[in-house]
Amino acid sequence: MESLFFNSTHLHITTWVITIILFFIAVGRYSTGAHMALRLFYILVLVTGLLLFIKHHGINDMLYGMKMLAGILTIGLMEMVLVRKKKGKETSKLLIGAVILLIVTLYLGFKLPMGLNFFA
Structure with a gap:
């Protein structure tokens, strides 16, 4: 079970793909259920990302740190968009x-040594 969380990026990739899909569903048609499910996946993305960071940050400390910071800021902005949408305020910016x-964030993640190397 430990190897599933520490040695594989597949769980992290799965959680952020589901998070992105849920985010655009929630932006398109806001519902409390979608927002709550999205918050659960925020936590899963953060936990799996933190576990990967702990395991592999020694490969390239700065790039892993920048990716982690960008990921946290992305989740923060996604949440701010949904909260403003719920309140009926402008969300386009x-x-x-x-x-x-x-x-x-995706570019930095793919650029990492443990990421998929699309930009070789």
Whole structure:
């Protein structure tokens, strides 16, 4: 069981893919249930990402740290978009920022030695 959490990026990738899908569903049609499920997946993404960071940060400390910071900021912006949407406020600027930061986070993640090497 330990190897599932510490040695594989598959669980982390699965959780953030589901998180991204749930986020765009929640942005498109806000519901409390989707928002609560999304918050659960935020926690799962953070836990799996932290476990991967603890295990592999020695490979490239700065890049792993930047990726972790970008991931936390992405989750924060995603949550801010949904809270503002729930309150009926303008979300377009925050949504653009969240999507741009998501792209940066994905780029950093794929650039990592443990990531999928699309940019070789």
